[in-house]
Amino acid sequence: MGLLVDGKWQDKWYDTSKSGGRFVRQDSAFRDSIGDDRFPAEAGRYHLYVSLACPWAHRALIVRRLKRLEDAISLSVVDWLMLENGWEFSDRPGCIPDTVNGADYMHQVYTAAQPDYTGRVTVPVLWDRKEGTIVNNESAEIIRMFNSGFDHLGGGIGNPQLDLYPKALRAEIDAINERVYNDINNGVYKCGFATTQEAYEEAFDALFAALDEVEARLARQRYLAGNRITEADWRLFTTLVRFDPVYVGHFKCNRQRIADYPNLQNYLRELYQVPGIADTVNLRHIKGHYYESHRGVNPTGIVPKGPALSLDSPHDRDRLKAAA
Numbered sequence: 001m002g003l004l005v006d007g008k009w010q011d012k013w014y015d016t017s018k019s020g021g022r023f024v025r026q027d028s029a030f031r032d033s034i035g036d037d038r039f040p041a042e043a044g045r046y047h048l049y050v051s052l053a054c055p056w057a058h059r060a061l062i063v064r065r066l067k068r069l070e071d072a073i074s075l076s077v078v079d080w081l082m083l084e085n086g087w088e089f090s091d092r093p094g095c096i097p098d099t100v101n102g103a104d105y106m107h108q109v110y111t112a113a114q115p116d117y118t119g120r121v122t123v124p125v126l127w128d129r130k131e132g133t134i135v136n137n138e139s140a141e142i143i144r145m146f147n148s149g150f151d152h153l154g155g156g157i158g159n160p161q162l163d164l165y166p167k168a169l170r171a172e173i174d175a176i177n178e179r180v181y182n183d184i185n186n187g188v189y190k191c192g193f194a195t196t197q198e199a200y201e202e203a204f205d206a207l208f209a210a211l212d213e214v215e216a217r218l219a220r221q222r223y224l225a226g227n228r229i230t231e232a233d234w235r236l237f238t239t240l241v242r243f244d245p246v247y248v249g250h251f252k253c254n255r256q257r258i259a260d261y262p263n264l265q266n267y268l269r270e271l272y273q274v275p276g277i278a279d280t281v282n283l284r285h286i287k288g289h290y291y292e293s294h295r296g297v298n299p300t301g302i303v304p305k306g307p308a309l310s311l312d313s314p315h316d317r318d319r320l321k322a323a324a
């Protein structure tokens with residue numbers, strides 16, 4: 001784990017000394033968009049770097065799959081282990097080396113885009129072959145580009161019929177995302193990376209208050225924004241699927257498991273069983289990454305064998321109405 005300072009790699013853990021032990025996530029640095037003059041939509045031009053362990057990268061992978069952009073946007077998958085060199089490429093199971101920049105480490109992709117880059121080296125990253133640079137490294141924005149940025153191309157590229165951010169639901173989706181991001185997606189990290197008891201307890205209470213709220217919402221309606229699946233659901237899904245295998249133990253999010261919330265558990269199963277989604281979930285990468293990489297949290301690097309999950313089991317969500 002580390003970061004780049006003026007283009008030089010430094011091996012450093014997060015600094016929580018100035019925030020009362022609280023983990024504060026840094027803003028992403030590359031914020032251009034597909035559709036800008038410099039970055040027009042084109043099949044075969046863009047490349048996505050992900051980790052299968054990372055919940056933020058997982059969003060991008062899911063939307064790429066659901067929008068059938070796999071032939072149009074190529075992919076690299078980093079190794080799950082992230083130690084003193086940060087994210088690395090390898091040919092271990094489930095990994096795909098960097099065929100675009102030929103990098104050994106993800107930080108080399110960042111310095112290829114900007115030689116004097118200062119900041120964290122995170123995934124996902126959307127790379128442009130033509131300009132030889134990073135378009136964007138913020139998953140919330142990358143999924144929006146995938147959702148609509150390639151729809152006009154025609155020629156059988158993508159799946160223009162699917163809209164995960166429909167106009168009529170945007171205000172609602174944005175409001176849900178805000179709460180889910182702060183207290184759930186990022187909330188589990190705030191618990192796990194807290195370095196004071198107070199910071200941990202504050203994040204823990206906010207996390208479970210938000211999960212209780214989502215549980216109540218899912219008792220009344222099938223999906224977060226009503227009766228159809230939207231990006232808000234996929235953004236929650238990537239945290240839920242990691243919750244019982246990783247966050248309960250490793251990040252001490254242990255008031256209860258997702259399996260103990262009837263609506264969340266069945267909702268998680270339904271989303272997992274959407275065609276194409278199970279292929280994007282790699283528990284070896286997920287568990288291996290957190291337990292083996294965060295040596296400050298888990299010094300032995302031992303990966304727990306459990307828990308048994310039941311993501312393939314029948315769900316009961318058909319009792320609630322879904323849009324045709």
Ligand SMILES: N[C@@H](CCC(=O)N[C@@H](CS)C(=O)NCC(=O)O)C(=O)O
Pocket residue numbers: 001002003027028053054055056057120121122123124137138139140
């Ligand atoms: N806001 C970013 C966050 C991405 C992020 O933090 N990714 C993690 C992996 S789960 C990472 O690469 N961390 C490396 C680091 O912080 O040094 C996004 O949503 O794209």
